[in-house]
Amino acid sequence: MTLSVTNEDMLRAIDYNNIDFVMHFRHYNGDKGYYYSKNLKYISIRDYHRIVQTNFSNENDIVDLINQLRMSNKLWSWIVGPTSKPYNLCQILEQNHFKKQAELTGMYLDLNNLGTDSATDFQVKKVCVNDDIDDWFDIFIQGFGITAKHSERIKTLRYIYTELINEENQLFHMYLGIYKNKPSVCCSTFAKNGNVGIYDLATIPDMRRKRLASSMINSILNQFRSDGNRFAVATATDSGELLFTKLGFTPVGKFPLYKISQGIVR
Known part of the structure; x- marks a missing residue:
């Protein structure tokens, strides 16, 4: 039902x-x-x-x-x-x-309506080790255009995120999208009560318009759907709203x- x-x-x-x-x-x-x-x-x-x-x-x-x-x-x-x-x-x-x-x-997406977009020469990797964390934050900084004046904030997030991904019974995960052997896209997720929150979605500037972000989101959410989650949710910036809309997300407030x-x- x-x-x-x-x-x-x-x-x-x-x-x-x-x-x-x-x-x-x-x-x-x-x-x-x-x-x-x-x-x-x-x-x-x-x-x-x-x-x-x-x-x-x-x-x-x-x-x-x-x-x-x-x-x-x-x-x-x-x-x-x-x-x-x-x-x-x-x-x-x-x-x-x-x-x-x-x-x-x-915005939200019913995972029963998940798309199938997939770029070629592209794979998604869950962040587990320090080298992956370095790549993740490099993409995060480039993708959001973060300047040196916010370096302390980045250090804080790195300390927190590094510890959280090593928790048992994880609710929080970090992901890398790798295109032609180059880390190019990043995001994090927080899944609870059947809802998967998408956070920190960023693509390095010279890798945009290649369907990498949408391919990564579809790949990740397909796994969460298989695990029994029903919805994906996000709070999007103006540019992020365009991407999530293309993925089938509905804006609600x-x-x-x-x-x-x-x-x-x-």
Whole structure:
């Protein structure tokens, strides 16, 4: 029996996958910087500081939280999904030292409708060893055009990701797409509750328009479908939305991403 789902169902599923993905970083054995409760979920490890969910009914509680963040002297980001409250959270953030950096699109794909696109001379490899991690981050940096000023953030992600892929009972995986023996595409996944989240999808500039990213996603999701997962989910940038749309993903809503913009208290 096939159960029907609504766009609202999938929007919430996307939000929960994103929350669980970011909060999974708390299993990193370095800094113990996280908070996980019914009302507030955030990660603060080295220079990675992100709030992923709030559940406050009172606007003053959010303002008090923002003031605490400003006092921390950290550059916080805050993603606003449909499960966060209060419902005017975006307005409160914009009135209190946060600036919208991006508006990501929540998208999903029923894995029963998975495509078959496959490039020639192309293979997908799960990242397991340090040499693969080096290649993965080289692609990630080139694909997203990350500059030297973000080098500390990359170091932080590398420390966290390296530890997470060595966990038992993994929920998190990293993948390389190799075209003609050259690592060219990367992504990561987080699978939970039958939903596979696609994250960090990037292609090095001189390997774009060769169907490599779509070939890798189809290959990975085919395996997850075989393992019993039903949906793939993603929060996509504007350029990512075009790719995911070609893969058959359906957009269902927006996820504004904010960064603290001023008034960091010293």
